[in-house]
Amino acid sequence: MATAFTHWGTYELTVSDGRIDAVRGVAADPDPSPIAQNLLDVADHPLRIRRPAVRRGFLEEVDTGRRSLEEAPARRRGGEPFVELSWADAAALAAAELDRVRVEHGNAAIFAGSYGWASAGRFHYAQGQLYRFLNLLGGFTISRDSYSYAAAQVIVPHIVAPWFDVLGNHTSYEVLARHGRLVLALGGLPAKNQQVENGGTYRHQGAAGLRLLREAGVRIISVSPLHGDVADELGASWLPIRPGTDTALLLGIAHTLVTEGLHDEAFLERCCSGVERFLASLAGRDATWAAAICGLDAETIRDLARDLAAGPSMVTASWSLQRAEHGEQAYWATVAVAALLGQIGTPGGGFGLGYGSVNRVGSAEHGFSLPRLPTGPNPVDSFIPVARITELLDNPGGSFTYDGCTYTYPDTRLVYWCGGNPFHHHQDLGSLVAAWQRPETVIVHEQVWNPLARHADIVLPISHTLERDDFGSSPLTGTIVAMPKVLDPPGEARSDHAAFAAIAAELGLLDAFTEGLDEAGWLRRLWTETRKRAAAQGADLPGFEEFWAMGVTELPRPARPRVLLEAFRADPEANPLRTPSGRIELYSPVIDAFGLADCPPTPTWLEPLEWAGSSVAERFPLHLLSNQPVAKLHSQLDFGRASVATKRSGREVLRMHPADAAARGLDDGDIARVFNDRGACLASVGLTDDLRRGVVVLPTGSWYDPLVGGDPSSMCVHGNPNVLTSGRPASALSQAPAAQSCLVEVERFVGEVPPVRAHTPPSFVADPRPR
Numbered sequence: 001m002a003t004a005f006t007h008w009g010t011y012e013l014t015v016s017d018g019r020i021d022a023v024r025g026v027a028a029d030p031d032p033s034p035i036a037q038n039l040l041d042v043a044d045h046p047l048r049i050r051r052p053a054v055r056r057g058f059l060e061e062v063d064t065g066r067r068s069l070e071e072a073p074a075r076r077r078g079g080e081p082f083v084e085l086s087w088a089d090a091a092a093l094a095a096a097e098l099d100r101v102r103v104e105h106g107n108a109a110i111f112a113g114s115y116g117w118a119s120a121g122r123f124h125y126a127q128g129q130l131y132r133f134l135n136l137l138g139g140f141t142i143s144r145d146s147y148s149y150a151a152a153q154v155i156v157p158h159i160v161a162p163w164f165d166v167l168g169n170h171t172s173y174e175v176l177a178r179h180g181r182l183v184l185a186l187g188g189l190p191a192k193n194q195q196v197e198n199g200g201t202y203r204h205q206g207a208a209g210l211r212l213l214r215e216a217g218v219r220i221i222s223v224s225p226l227h228g229d230v231a232d233e234l235g236a237s238w239l240p241i242r243p244g245t246d247t248a249l250l251l252g253i254a255h256t257l258v259t260e261g262l263h264d265e266a267f268l269e270r271c272c273s274g275v276e277r278f279l280a281s282l283a284g285r286d287a288t289w290a291a292a293i294c295g296l297d298a299e300t301i302r303d304l305a306r307d308l309a310a311g312p313s314m315v316t317a318s319w320s321l322q323r324a325e326h327g328e329q330a331y332w333a334t335v336a337v338a339a340l341l342g343q344i345g346t347p348g349g350g351f352g353l354g355y356g357s358v359n360r361v362g363s364a365e366h367g368f369s370l371p372r373l374p375t376g377p378n379p380v381d382s383f384i385p386v387a388r389i390t391e392l393l394d395n396p397g398g399s400f401t402y403d404g405c406t407y408t409y410p411d412t413r414l415v416y417w418c419g420g421n422p423f424h425h426h427q428d429l430g431s432l433v434a435a436w437q438r439p440e441t442v443i444v445h446e447q448v449w450n451p452l453a454r455h456a457d458i459v460l461p462i463s464h465t466l467e468r469d470d471f472g473s474s475p476l477t478g479t480i481v482a483m484p485k486v487l488d489p490p491g492e493a494r495s496d497h498a499a500f501a502a503i504a505a506e507l508g509l510l511d512a513f514t515e516g517l518d519e520a521g522w523l524r525r526l527w528t529e530t531r532k533r534a535a536a537q538g539a540d541l542p543g544f545e546e547f548w549a550m551g552v553t554e555l556p557r558p559a560r561p562r563v564l565l566e567a568f569r570a571d572p573e574a575n576p577l578r579t580p581s582g583r584i585e586l587y588s589p590v591i592d593a594f595g596l597a598d599c600p601p602t603p604t605w606l607e608p609l610e611w612a613g614s615s616v617a618e619r620f621p622l623h624l625l626s627n628q629p630v631a632k633l634h635s636q637l638d639f640g641r642a643s644v645a646t647k648r649s650g651r652e653v654l655r656m657h658p659a660d661a662a663a664r665g666l667d668d669g670d671i672a673r674v675f676n677d678r679g680a681c682l683a684s685v686g687l688t689d690d691l692r693r694g695v696v697v698l699p700t701g702s703w704y705d706p707l708v709g710g711d712p713s714s715m716c717v718h719g720n721p722n723v724l725t726s727g728r729p730a731s732a733l734s735q736a737p738a739a740q741s742c743l744v745e746v747e748r749f750v751g752e753v754p755p756v757r758a759h760t761p762p763s764f765v766a767d768p769r770p771r
C-alpha cells in the first residue's frame, strides 16, 4: 500500500508491476474525491514525456543566430515537430540560452512567473525549485497575485484587511450552523469546488460543513445562473441571476435596506468609514433599477433585503464573481451590504468571500504551513500582474497601472514555465499564441505532452509526484503526510530539482543550488525545519525516519471557534483594521486618489463591456460561463478516466437551455461551434433547464487543441473555453483576469467534424543537424 497526497485529497494506492490498480480515500477522509480516479492513468501513459525534446525550428534559430520573430518568421510554436535530445545536450542548450539572455539583455528579460498549481509535495514544489534556481542566476521577472482571486487581492486590503487575513479567518460552518439563520450565497456553494485545496487536502470538510447548516435549519438562497451551484441535499432556493450583475443586485438590496430603515446605523457609525458618501451614491439605485439589470423581480429583491434584515444573515460571494469585469465592485458591494446589515463580526452573520470555492473556507480547523525550500532573494524587481502575460510579450517597454502605481513591461527574451499551464489558465488563447511567438526562447518542464509542452522550445521531462519522495501538509488540517515514491518515472523523466541541478552544473551553480545535498538530504533538512516550526507551536514531531515509517502525523488542533472580524467588532478602537481609517471603508479616499474610471471610490455598478445588456450581445447573445471542472483539477490529468467520462465522444460538453438550443436548431449531442470575435471552439451540446436562459456553460480544463497548431486564429476542436474568453482586466486597479465576462454565439457545426488530437503526442523528427 502506498499513499498519494494531492490537492484533491489523500489516497491509498494499490500498485503492482509498475501500475496503479486501485485508488481509495484514506479512512480519515469522510468525502474522498472522484477526481482521484484520474491517478489510475498516470503510470506510463502515452502522453507522458519520456525524453528531453526541442522544437525543430529552434535548433535552426540557435544555429543561425536568427532569434527575433522578425528574423525567424517561420517560427510556429505550437505547430512544429520536436527533436529528442539527451539530457546532457538539453541541459547545455538551456544553460546557454539562460546565460546568453542574462548577459545580453539582463535578468529582467527572463520571465518566470510560472503561475500554476503544480503538485502538492513541499520539496518538489515546482515554482520553489524554479525561483531558487533563477535567483542564484541573478533573478527574473515574476508575476503577482493569482488567477483565483486577483481582483480580491488588490481591493480587499483597501476596504477591509489584507486578503489572506480575511481568507484564512472565515467564520466556520460549525459556528454558522449554531448561530446563523440565512445564507445568501452569490455564485452558490458548489460541492464540486470543495474537492480541492491548494497545497493538499487531508480531510474533505466542505460538504459536511454545509450539511451542518442544513441540519441546523439554516436557509440557503443561491444566487447564480446555475441551479447546480448548490447541492440538492441542501434544499436551497434558487435566484437565477443574469451573470455579471451581482453588484446591481447588492446595491438594490442596499437601497431597500436604507429606504426602509432596516440598516444598522450604530454599526455603520462604530465600524465603518465613508458611510455618508456611500449612502449618497445609492440615490436611484433602488430595487426596480437593480431588477432591470440583474433579471430578478424588484419585489424579490425587496423581499430579499427584508429577509436579510430579519435576523442573523451571512452574505457570501464565490471567487467567480470577482473573476469578471469590475469584479472588485462585486466584492465591495458584498461587504457593504453586510455592513448595512450590521452583523459583521457576529457568529451568525457578516460576509464571506469564498465559501464553496475551496475546501478550506468555513473549516473550523486551522492548519500549519510547512517551511519552504529557501529560494533566496530575487535581485530583479520587475513584475507583472499575473494575467498580463500577453501584454508583457506584446508590449515591451509599455506601461501598466497596478494598485495605483504605474510600471513598465520589461523586454522578455526568455520564458521559463514549470508547474503551471498558461494554455489552460489564460484568457483569449489566440492572442496568447500570437504573443507567445515573440520571445527568443521558451523553456518548459512538463510531465505530459499538453498544450504548454507543445508550445515550448526546450521541453524537459518531469516526474509525477507519485514518482519521487516528498512530504506535504494540508494547510488546513495541519496533517503532514509522507509521500514515498510509488512508481518509476517513464523514460528519462526526472524531478524538477534534478533538471535544475543539471542546468546549474552547466552554469557553475551546482553547489550553490544543491548545497551539496541530494534529494534525500533536502527532505531531511526540510524536516528539521518542520520540527522547529512545529515546536514553536508547542507540537513535538518525531524524527524523520520515524515520521517516514508512520506515514502521517497530525499537529494538535486548536479548538477555537472562528468568527471573522470578531475582535474588531468587539472593540474597533483597540483592534483597528489595517485600512487607512482602521475601519471598513465604504468610500475609499485612496482609491479615489487613483482616479480610475473603471474602479470608482464607492461600490458601484459599472456596465461591463460584455454582459447580456451590452451592445456586444446583439451579435453574441449568449453569456458564456467557464467554471471549474467537476472531474479534474484545472487541466491536470485531462486524459484520466474521471475527466474523460465527463466528455462526449472526447469533446467537452456545452450546457445549454433547451429553449436557446431550439432557437438555433440544436439538439442534445449535436456538435456545436461556439464563437465570438476572439475565436471559436467545438463542443457537444448538453441540454438542461438547470440554468438561466441566455447562459451557456463550458467548464475549463479540456486541453486546447487548435485545428492548425501555432495558428492564433485556429478554432479549438476539443472545447477549451479560453479561446473565447477576454483578456481584458477586471479593472486598471487590479489588472485581474476577468474570464466570466464573455459573450458568444452558438451554431450547429457544418462539415466534417475534425478529430480531437489533444490527447495524441506531437510529431517527432530526427535531429536535422550534422553530427
Ligand SMILES: Nc1nc2c(c(=O)[nH]1)N[C@H]1C(S)=C(S)[C@@H](COP(=O)(O)OP(=O)(O)OC[C@H]3O[C@@H](n4cnc5c(=O)[nH]c(N)nc54)[C@H](O)[C@@H]3O)O[C@H]1N2
Residues within 6 Å of the ligand: 115, 116, 117, 118, 119, 124, 125, 126, 147, 148, 149, 323, 418, 419, 420, 421, 422, 424, 425, 426, 427, 445, 446, 447, 448, 450, 452, 462, 463, 464, 465, 496, 626, 627, 628, 633, 634, 635, 636, 637, 700, 721, 722, 725, 739, 740
Ligand atoms: N476561463 C477560465 N479560465 C480560468 C479560470 C476560470 O474560471 N475560467 N480559472 C483560473 C484559475 S482560478 C486558476 S487557479 C487557473 C489554473 O491554472 P493552472 O494552475 O496553470 O492549471 P493546472 O492545470 O493546474 O496546471 C498545472 C500544470 O503543472 C503540471 N505539473 C504538475 N506537477 C508538476 C511538477 O511537479 N512539476 C512540473 N514541472 N509540472 C507539474 C501539470 O501537468 C499542469 O500542466 O486557471 C484559471 N483559468
Ligand SMILES: Nc1nc2c(c(=O)[nH]1)N[C@H]1C(S)=C(S)[C@@H](COP(=O)(O)OP(=O)(O)OC[C@H]3O[C@@H](n4cnc5c(=O)[nH]c(N)nc54)[C@H](O)[C@@H]3O)O[C@H]1N2
Residues within 6 Å of the ligand: 147, 148, 149, 186, 187, 188, 190, 192, 193, 194, 195, 196, 223, 224, 225, 226, 229, 241, 242, 243, 244, 245, 246, 318, 319, 320, 321, 324, 356, 357, 358, 625, 626, 627, 628, 629, 630, 631, 632, 633, 634, 740
Ligand atoms: N473540481 C474542481 N474544484 C476546484 C478547481 C478545479 O479545477 N476543479 N479549482 C479550484 C480553484 S483554483 C479555484 S480558484 C476555485 C474557484 O472557485 P469559484 O470561483 O467559486 O468557482 P467557479 O466554478 O468558477 O464558479 C462557481 C460558480 O459561480 C457561478 N457564477 C459565475 N459567474 C457568476 C456571476 O456573475 N454571478 C453569480 N451569482 N454567479 C456566477 C457559476 O455558475 C459557477 O458554477 O475552485 C477550486 N475548486
Ligand SMILES: [Mo]
Residues within 6 Å of the ligand: 147, 148, 149
Ligand atoms: Mo484558482
